[in-house]
Amino acid sequence: MIAVALVAMFVYLVGFGNDTQQSGQAEGESATETSASAEPAGLDTEESIALLEGAGIDVVMAPPVPEAPERWGDYVLNDSWDGQVRVFEGSGVESIRGKDDGRFPATMNGCGSQMYFVTFRSVADPVQLEAQLINAVDEPVASEVLDNGWMLGTNCATPSFAFHSSDAEGNLTDVAYTVHEYRQSSVAQATPPTQAQSPAASQSAPPQTAAPQPAAPSEPTFVHCVPGLSSNAVYSDGSTRRDTRCPEQRALEAERVCGGLYGWQEVSRERYIELCGVEPPTG
Structure with missing residues (x-):
């Protein structure tokens, strides 16, 4: 009788240990999957280029935030810099700075020759910002309320920020930003001159049949x-x-x-x- 009871207890303890081990493994796998799914996936270069090309001009956009490609459309990356600007509740709009803390390179003369891709975020977590692009006569050409995002505009406008609201008691925040300056490829990179063919080379070279020329594309309007x-x-x-x-x-x-x-x-x-x-x- 005692032997039967001991055998039954042994079988119960072995089964309970296996159930506990399987439960622990399931919980570990669930935690791993949750952690992986909670990690935001970054945009690759093609996705970033597609967002920049489809955004238009003088826009303030919510996430996802593109990466800064070396080239997109007709534009080539020329320079980049980081900075911070502090905004207070009830105060005016604060404009970001140019490279080396100088004035942001917005101008009335020749504006439109450069493009600026700006990413930004509020350092204080619950603070919402009023993100704006301000033109030469201090008028906003684009404005959105966000805690982080990105802008795309020409050197006709200056990226600027103001304190909008907060879910906490704070009444100020720093705005961290990164500026990527792009120039049109015709400005950024000169086309190398074609080398003239020597007379000897032109005499020895066999005649070539001219390839048919493709139809000229229609002019943009x-x-x-x-x-x-x-x-x-x-x-x-x-x-x-x-x-x-x-x-x-x-x-x-x-x-x-x-x-x-x-x-x-x-x-x-x-x-x-x-x-x-x-x-x-x-x-």
């Missing part, structure tokens, strides 16, 4: 002027080039009225405030 005071326009193939129809008339008027010595005399008080954002000198 005008879409719209690059916002701001740029003399460049955006065309249907996504390229930008100088166009006599640009810059926009409102930007030209703002430059003349707000920057001229007696520009305030050319328009009404209401128009001056609309263009310049301040009262005219006469009040």
Whole structure:
């Protein structure tokens, strides 16, 4: 009787140990799968290029954030730099800096010749930012409320940030950003000159039959002027080039009225405030 009881207890203990071991293995596998699925997958180069090419010009975008490829479309990477800017609740918009903490290279003259891909995030976790691209007359051409994301714009606009809201008690945050400067390939890389063929080589070389030439592609059409005071326009193939129809008339008027010595005399008080954002000198 005692022997039978001992055998039954042994069988129970062996079975319980196996169940415990299998349960532990299942829990370990579940934890591993959860950890792997929680890790965000990065975008590869082709996915990043597709996002940049499809984004358009002067946009503020939510994640996923592309990597910075060496080349996309007509653009070639020219330079990159990192920085931080601090924003406070209730304060104004803070613009990011250029390389070596200089002024960001936005300009009214020749703007549109460079493209800037900017990634950003709020260092304080629960803080939402108002991310903007500001043109030469201090008007936002694009704006979104995000805690992290990316921007794509020309050197006609300056990336800027403001404190929007927070789920915690904090009233400030640092905005960490990275700037990638791109130039159109025709600007960034000159085409090497073709070497002239020597007379001897031309005499010894056999005549070649000219290959049939492919049909010339249709010319891209005008879409719209690059916002701001740029003399460049955006065309249907996504390229930008100088166009006599640009810059926009409102930007030209703002430059003349707000920057001229007696520009305030050319328009009404209401128009001056609309263009310049301040009262005219006469009040």
